[in-house]
Amino acid sequence: xxxxxxxxxxxxxxxxxxxxxxxxxxxxxxxxxxxxxxxxxxxxxxxxxxxxxxxxxxxxxxxxxxxxxxxxxxxxxxxxxxxxxxxxxxxxxxxxxx
Numbered sequence: 001x002x003x004x005x006x007x008x009x010x011x012x013x014x015x016x017x018x019x020x021x022x023x024x025x026x027x028x029x030x031x032x033x034x035x036x037x038x039x040x041x042x043x044x045x046x047x048x049x050x051x052x053x054x055x056x057x058x059x060x061x062x063x064x065x066x067x068x069x070x071x072x073x074x075x076x077x078x079x080x081x082x083x084x085x086x087x088x089x090x091x092x093x094x095x096x097x098x
Contacts (some may be wrong), residue, residue: 028050028052031048
């Protein structure tokens with residue numbers, strides 16, 4: 001039955017090979033020190049969001065977007081379609097005879 005099954009693609013894992021977590025942490029510390037120095041001088045620093053704090057937030061909130069949402073049961077959907085077909089038949093012919 002492999003003809004009717006769809007394979008899921010492999011999940012992308014974006015691991016950077018040539019980056020150093022130690023260097024990234026050092027860069028963040030230097031940027032924070034420069035920001036604090038500008039604040040101490042009375043200047044307003046340029047706003048630069050910390051990308052690490054936003055990483056994964058969209059997907060995290062997407063999963064729990066509306067947990068109370070009820071899905072329509074397939075039996076109710078089929079019954080609704082049948083009722084609509086009967087009404088459509090009545091509107092076309094003017095009678096309930098099939």
